[in-house]
Amino acid sequence: xxxxxxxxxxxxxxxxxxxxxxxxxxxxxxxxxxxxxxxxxxxxxxxxxxxxxxxxxxxxxxxxxxxxxxxxxxxxxxxxxxxxxxxxxxxxxxxxxxxxxxxxxxxxxxxxxxxxxxxxxxxxxxxxxxxxxxxxxxxxxxxxxxxxxxxxxxxxxxxxxxxxxxxxxxxxxxxxxxxxxxxxxxxxxxxxxxxxxxxx
Amino acid sequence: xxxxxxxxxxxxxxxxxxxxxxxxxxxxxxxxxxxxxxxxxxxxxxxxxxxxxxxxxxxxxxxxxxxxxxxxxxxxxxxxxxxxxxxxxxxxxxxxxxxxxxxxxxxxxxxxxxxxxxxxxxxxxxxxxxxxxxxxxxxxxxxxxxxxxxxxxxxxxxxxxxxxxxxxxxxxxxxxxxxxxxxxxxxxxxxxxxxxxxxxxxxxxxxxxxxxxxxxxxxxxxxxxxxxxxxxxxxxxxxxxxxxxxxxxxxxxxxxxxxxxxxxxxxxxxxxxxxxxxxxxxxxxx
Numbered sequence: 001x002x003x004x005x006x007x008x009x010x011x012x013x014x015x016x017x018x019x020x021x022x023x024x025x026x027x028x029x030x031x032x033x034x035x036x037x038x039x040x041x042x043x044x045x046x047x048x049x050x051x052x053x054x055x056x057x058x059x060x061x062x063x064x065x066x067x068x069x070x071x072x073x074x075x076x077x078x079x080x081x082x083x084x085x086x087x088x089x090x091x092x093x094x095x096x097x098x099x100x101x102x103x104x105x106x107x108x109x110x111x112x113x114x115x116x117x118x119x120x121x122x123x124x125x126x127x128x129x130x131x132x133x134x135x136x137x138x139x140x141x142x143x144x145x146x147x148x149x150x151x152x153x154x155x156x157x158x159x160x161x162x163x164x165x166x167x168x169x170x171x172x173x174x175x176x177x178x179x180x181x182x183x184x185x186x187x188x189x190x191x192x193x194x195x196x197x198x199x200x
Numbered sequence: 201x202x203x204x205x206x207x208x209x210x211x212x213x214x215x216x217x218x219x220x221x222x223x224x225x226x227x228x229x230x231x232x233x234x235x236x237x238x239x240x241x242x243x244x245x246x247x248x249x250x251x252x253x254x255x256x257x258x259x260x261x262x263x264x265x266x267x268x269x270x271x272x273x274x275x276x277x278x279x280x281x282x283x284x285x286x287x288x289x290x291x292x293x294x295x296x297x298x299x300x301x302x303x304x305x306x307x308x309x310x311x312x313x314x315x316x317x318x319x320x321x322x323x324x325x326x327x328x329x330x331x332x333x334x335x336x337x338x339x340x341x342x343x344x345x346x347x348x349x350x351x352x353x354x355x356x357x358x359x360x361x362x363x364x365x366x367x368x369x370x371x372x373x374x375x376x377x378x379x380x381x382x383x384x385x386x387x388x389x390x391x392x393x394x395x396x397x398x399x400x401x402x403x404x405x406x407x408x409x410x411x412x413x414x415x416x417x418x419x420x421x422x423x424x425x426x427x428x429x430x431x432x433x434x435x436x437x438x439x440x441x442x443x444x445x446x447x448x449x450x451x452x453x454x455x456x457x458x459x460x461x462x463x464x465x466x467x468x469x470x471x472x473x474x475x476x477x478x479x480x481x482x483x484x485x486x
Contacts, residue, residue: 199471
């Protein structure tokens with residue numbers, strides 16, 4: 001069983017690396033045409049997620065794990081789903097940047113700030129998993145509030161503001177929405193890490 | 201109530217044995233180490249001569265639940281359950297201290313008749329041990345010698361009911377006069393359970409009842425154990441963690457004669473408090 005659990009862990013680390021690259025590439029798509037690459041990574045993440053699911057079921061069927069092993073197998077399925085969603089939202093972001101051809105003159109400050117926070121959350125959630133660090137995981141969960149706050153404020157401003165450039169507002173709203181979802185999934189990964197370690 | 205009849209026996213035995221309970225009350229029962237219990241083991245120490253086998257066991261077992269006692273070989277599991285029906289009494293140099301009460305009666309009191317206690321606390325062993333007589337006579341043996349049936353008709357009714365409760369009736373109803381040794385291993389074990397049920401116990405002690413059976417037979421016995429806890433208090437010793445996880449309401453882990461941890465089975469198997477428990481149930485105890 002230990003061999004199976006190690007393989008599961010390695011698959012998750014591979015997914016972690018790929019999902020980080022996807023999100024980074026997607027937000028850099030202002031300057032590069034990275035949609036196809038991000039799509040390819042998104043598909044690869046989905047394949048890895050399926051592989052994680054199959055391996056988890058095999059471990060359960062063969063070895064009937066209990067206690068921390070069981071929590072790890074269950075938590076792994078939740079974490080791999082989170083990584084898959086990173087890839088999907090990264091692709092969605094890249095598509096927005098491709099679809100809205102002329103948004104290089106839009107104010108990207110809010111997107112950049114939110115991207116920085118979200119990428120930090122991704123890094124920290126992965127680190128909390130590899131280092132089995134519940135304190136780090138708790139910090140990731142708290143950071144989710146920051147991203148939610150930025151997104152809500154933006155929506156508020158859009159609703160109550162005037163004279164916006166439609167392309168800028170719509171593209172920014174969509175990208176912020178996807179970043180907010182990535183942040184949510186980072187918090188879910190942190191939750192899974194806490195569950196694996198503490199059982200709560 | 202006369203203690204010499206074992207424990208808690210009144211003129212109408214059935215009133216104690218078949219109290220109707222709604223299903224949700226059964227489901228709501230927890231490991232309840234703080235609640236009033238059917239069996240209360242308090243500071244139990246057992247010695248075989250100078251060998252200190254059980255060390256200060258404190259355990260409460262709730263009525264109509266299945267409690268699994270688990271632990272490595274030699275940790276005292278079988279000794280523990282045998283203290284509950286005083287099967288250790290005849291072992292050389294056996295000594296016990298502490299208190300074990302069943303329905304409030306101290307079972308090691310001088311007023312307790314160990315034979316009558318064994319009627320109420322039945323036991324099934326690892327290796328099926330049917331008598332070399334017919335299926336019918338195996339089950340009828342206990343009621344006959346203890347005069348629990350007043351007529352042949354009543355005896356036949358007891359035998360049928362016991363075999364039905366043991367999930368064996370349909371398989372043997374046309375073979376009741378056949379020698380029990382011709383039954384399969386799984387059928388023999390269920391016959392032994394029926395034999396224990398025939399004297400209307402309140403508690404069943406099962407000492408690794410499926411370890412010598414093939415998987416299919418083991419599954420049938422396991423399904424029977426799940427059904428039995430609706431009417432009986434079941435205490436099961438097993439090495440099979442998965443079986444313990446499947447059937448238990450409460451799980452107790454023994455190690456080197458000490459009770460390390462006890463709790464609701466889902467909690468023990470998903471998130472035990474003690475590292476030693478975790479190591480044992482995940483197969484990593486050296």
